[in-house]
Amino acid sequence: MIDAYLRELAVQLDVPARRRARILAEVRDHLLESAERHGEEGAIESFGPPAELARDFHLQLASASARRSSALTALALGGSLLLLALIGSGPMGDHAPWTSAGLYGLVSFFAAQVALVAGAIGMARWARYRHEPLFPAQRLEDTQRANAVALGCIQAIVVSQGVGVVIHAGSVGDSGWTIALTVTTAALAVVTLAGMAGLVRALARSRPVAVTDPERDDALADLLAATRLRVSLPEWIDMRAHPWRFCLLFAAACGIAAAAGHALLDGGFDAVTWSSVARMLLAGLAIATIEGAAVALAFAGLGRFLRIRA
């Protein structure tokens, strides 16, 4: 009976071979010891069904993988922000690839924002469950989706900035800065690839986890739990009740921030003259509209995938 139980458990366990061998050896030892006191049938009954034990192990491995994947994603996100800051502060200044209107600059600009939001969603989930022994099974897939979007965008930044640096570095003349930039870009590429490998592993670990418990909260609750600590949104822009209203307000705020940032880069209020006001307002309106439209499009395209809207 014990051998049959162990054969059934071996079939149910979808874990690495070495881990499986250890689990089976420990379970065999336990059942033999228990059988000496209670008989084989009693030992197996007290131990519990193999499917439940396998599920517990699957969830444990999936939780650990999800946490590692989130940590790597956070590291890659920090590295990408460092890379963009390094480029912006370097000799290229305003002509840095990410501030230019070239394709690689636009890719970096929007990819960085999407990566920041997706990364924040992943980190909010990590923060909410960091003190619990296991990640809730219902939230594993949501977390990995957020990490996948963040890592994909960071990889787009790495590639676009890498192309930009290769094209423009020759005109800079500061070899020390060029070397620092090349090393940082390469390091970020390695971290991002490691993050993607970790994510693939996390997805494989969560595949055998069956979600059998009822939904604890919806996916949005994780994000709101993280922000509710400091921000209490009024009901009329509640994300759950009015997602599009919230999105449009958020998009407008991003647009205004982008326009203001651009104005500051252009010299701020010192550069304002009566003749330039109209031009600046038009430029600001154009930037705000483009940024706001991009935010709304991203919400439409990714909102359901990231489980931040129904």
Add this chain to the structure above:
Amino acid sequence: MRSEALKGHLDGLLLAVVAEEPAHGYEILERLRDRSGGAFALPEGTVYPALHRLEGAGLLKSSWAPGATRRRRVYALTSKGKRALGQRRKEWRSFAGAVEAVLAEARA
């Protein structure tokens, strides 16, 4: 005690039992049962994922040790595990004290 209520405290209970003396899985369960006077009864298999998780978190370490008839996987507390156990004891005393105060008030 209902197994769902026990699951939330299982980690601390396992650390406390192992702190006594290193032990293998069956012995850990026996100590848990004896020290609780039989109150803690959960499917025996549930202890192994918890032991593996505590080991992964660095709170326990384990190794194969020869037994009388077969070799066993023996778990011992690490120094990080000792600190975690101390923290859990403090948290439990605080929680139990608060619950007792409320229930005592309700009875009065």
